[in-house]
Amino acid sequence: MEKVKLTIDNKPIEIPKGTTINKAARQLGIEIPTLCYMQLHDLNIENKPAGCRICVVEVQDRRNLAPSCATNCEEGMVIKTHSTRVLNARRTVMEFILSDHPKDCLICPKSGNCELQTMAHQLGIREIPGEEIASTSTYRKDTSPSIIRDLDKCILCRRCEMMCNTVQTVGALSAINRGFMATVAPAFEQNLEHSTCTYCGQCVAVCPTGALTEVDHTPDVLRALADPAKTVIVQTAPAVRAALGELFGMEPGTLVTGKMVTALRELGFDYVFDTDFAADLTIMEEGTELLDRLKRHLNGDRSARLPILTSCCPGWVNFFEEYYPDLKDIPSTAKSPQQMFGAIAKTYFADKINVSRKDLVVVSIMPCLAKKYECQREEFSSDGNRDVDFSISTRELAAFIKQANIDLNNLKNGEFDAPLGESTGAGVIFGATGGVIEAACRTAYEIFTGKKLERIDFTELRGLEGVRAATIDFDGLPLNIGIAHGLGNARNLLDEVRSGRSQFHAIEVMACPGGCIGGGGQPLHHGNSEIIKARAAALYNEDRGKPLRKSHQNPFIIKLYEEFLGKPNSEKAHHLLHTKYFDKKKKIIVKQ
């Protein structure tokens, strides 16, 4: 590869052509501060509009300062990253940005985790010259079921826009208006709720400030816990345990399953259950559906359409309801684990503990913001009583634990309660991209072939490639599996399905890059994809350590079918555990 030689702050460096100044400087141990720039290296995601101008550096013989994030190194460049010209410009630009930003850090949801706040501190800004005469740009606040947009705090880094358009191809957010009034909004300045938004929350996951945040349901949960008439139970999604520790100073990838259970118990939940249990249940239903469709299809039944698509991700469900309503009979009808859990909790479990469904409050802890919307969908409630009452994210749970003076680090490991707390390794790996289909293969193989699966780890289904394909040998039947994470990647696979070119029998889709571990409700990664990789590794570790690793071996699942559901895809199972999809294509209505 062609290399170029240059000097940065008097230090010589030789670097491949095409490397940005910023990256070259980092190799020399020089951290040039950046604000709008963000990358998730392992996921091929990069945002470099060169808009904030914080990372500018001085390049000899160049008229203006250069944005180091978007300027490539060239032969013979002489670069200064901290000349007085640079420092003065950087400070002045930061003062500009802060002069148009609210100063309500005390009650901002991002306080303490805000990249703008950190940068202001790092640059030593103590006052904003001319603040007394500075007007601020404002835009109406918009609250959707999952996401709050507070555009007064937007610094136009355009990360959300890049995520929404380039990565997710959802197209709900883009820059509107000009100059000082420029901001980011849905088309025709609709509210998010009336846009194409899928609530995947990736915009929130990358927002450096408090402009995009989740709707906080912790106060609702607290009120339920404080109500003596209510029995409050909680379910925790697999990806939460692999990330929660980060917010308590632990290394990324630290599993805190047991500590989390103890914390939830200390918070006052009456029963602490595991969404992984429902994940195992999902495999039973979805796996059976897959095999049924596969067999019918192989027998020449044209009404059995393949590929079957997974349906546990609510952001993904929103996406195909919006963009591919013509394909809505392709995804599995199995509800997501969150909703399966809710349906079983408010029937089977409520009966077991003799509590009426209206006095049973089901809370879910999710790595996800779309789950907030999902649990509010009409079809997931009975007489106005939701199957899952509230969904809070990993971040909200961490804040809740801290509010209760609980230090997660110092807790003993607890055990999930029975019967909805038992799970297999298959349920655990749901949290990483490829995990659902791997779990499904483990069970479907044994049911389809009647043989014991010797090699449990389908490593060919794992990884962070955006679109992956693998062929699993089902005892002579080659089963073609497709995997996509990130909705833009899913779109590619769906376009193939729509045009009839798809060779897959089954496709797993997760809306968020990396799967649930990279969800919109997780601790912020601040552009470090190593964190996402560490979380995935943690889940696969937990799976490996489990005595049972196939969903159909879960004794409580077996019992549930025996006592209550009959068999997978039974009429009762259909009633409680399956759903249908709707054409939600947005129509633009222009008021007369």
Place this chain on the structure above:
Amino acid sequence: MVCGGTGCSGSQGEALLDNLNLELEANALENDIHVVKAGCFGLCSTGPNIKIIPGNVIYTGVKPDDAKEIVSEHIMKGRPVERLLFTDPLTKKKLTTEKELSPFRKQLRLVLRNCGVIDPGNIDDAIAHDAYAALSMALTEMKPADVIKIIKDSGLRGRGGGGFSTGLKWEIAAKNKSDEKYVVCNADEGDPGAFMDRSVLEGDPHAVLEAMAICGYAIKAAKGLIYIRAEYPLAVARLKTAIEQAREYGLLGKDIMGSGFNFDIEIRYGAGAFVCGEETALIHSMEGLRGEPTVKPPFPAESGYRNKPTNVNNVETFACISPIILKGAEWFSSIGTQKSKGTKVFALAGKINNVGLIEVPMGTTLREVVYDIGGGIRNGRKFKAAQTGGPSGGCLTEKHLDTPIDFDNLIEAGSMMGSGGLIVMDEDDCMVSVAKFFLDFTVEESCGKCAPCRIGNKRLYELLDHITKGKGTPADLDRLKNMCLVIKDTSLCGLGQSSPNPVLSTLENFKDEYDSHVTAKKCPAGHCKDLMEYFIISANCVGCTACARVCPVGAITGERKEPHVINPAICIKCGACKEKCKFDAIIIQ
């Protein structure tokens, strides 16, 4: 020829054209004499203007009702209508033809060669004036590399603002190999008060089409795109007609003139964002994206429209091409100064007698432009400054009057060529307010992508406003300057990199005016309302009470037949008292 420029059309030029036709018909002359809606003559302050050929007699300030007299006197009897002839603002003499008219004397109309000369709606007329001769020559006698060489040798520099060598630009685009390339004409003329490109497109559209085809031949592109503001309906209509006619004549389309060269042109409309004049923003806008600039490199010549090599030139640049091909590089480079060749079109505006469109050789001095061509300052006032380069330019002062105008001298003087706006200011103009006025424009027109331009310009405007209200401090001037320098140094595109220029150049050249605003809290030009104070000279006041009665806020007190007093704390500076006073007792301080 009836001038079809904006000014003339806007002052009943259309009705005049209709009346002329009616009069000719009434006298059964409609088959012998044609009335043509021509391109802009440049004499915008005196419109509507008409020119009668043969004789080239120019009439100015012609009303629709004058059609009758023109037809009956000039056309039928051969007697000039004296009262409609141009009056020289300095000598007060009546002048008849273009050659005699003082505004034209120092001009060299190369870009505007056919404006007001040909019928822009008629390709035959254009061809009779050498249109497409250069294309024919290029296609039959020259290789693409020859074309590039002659343009390079001519020394032509981009007229859109940057002043980059056009030949070099073509050469880079030609070198980048690709299956598809594009030639883009930037007709997104956005400077307030500028109408150079518009006039060319309205008056001589074939000049641009032909040059684009020549460029396409040189860089091996088969597709041309004209990005034009949708607010230029006449220019759009003229272009559409011209494109259709050129296609009909085989001058655009497949196998042009049997040479095997294919080239066609499409029109793309802009929605009027100033920033879309920046080439990367323009390309994004054409692609259907938000009109926002992106970091260069990559330059459009490497990766432009649809990520293909794209050559973007401005209208005026294209209009220079055909004469260069026909008359040679040496001829072109003999005009102008050492580093700025050829001519430059300016839209002359402000406090000047002959407001209008002019074209002068590079190197013409500001004094020649203001006094010889512009006819001096209106109402005999004193010249104070001239703003060049539009809202992102700077101002030239009295000391620059004899500086030859070219790309480099303007930059040295703290301004720039820009696209060619030239606004003249007199002693009544407050330079702080002038800077504020231009900032107001850039604040509105910033796309908002980068922080220094989006927020910094707003802060500049606010601080200037603060100063013009008498609330500024000397320390504010240092802050103002620092903000300007940082915005220039850190902004993403040319808009932000030049938007502080009006502030910097007025700070540099009129520092005393700024000082006066922040220390004495006075506006020397008497322009800033908040810094004025109405005052009654007791000696002149007879105590008639007229002022006190008319004052809407009761700021004036005094006994009858005794001198009155204005309380400045209450006064809202509406000026009603001064208007009412018959004894010149009320003055502004």
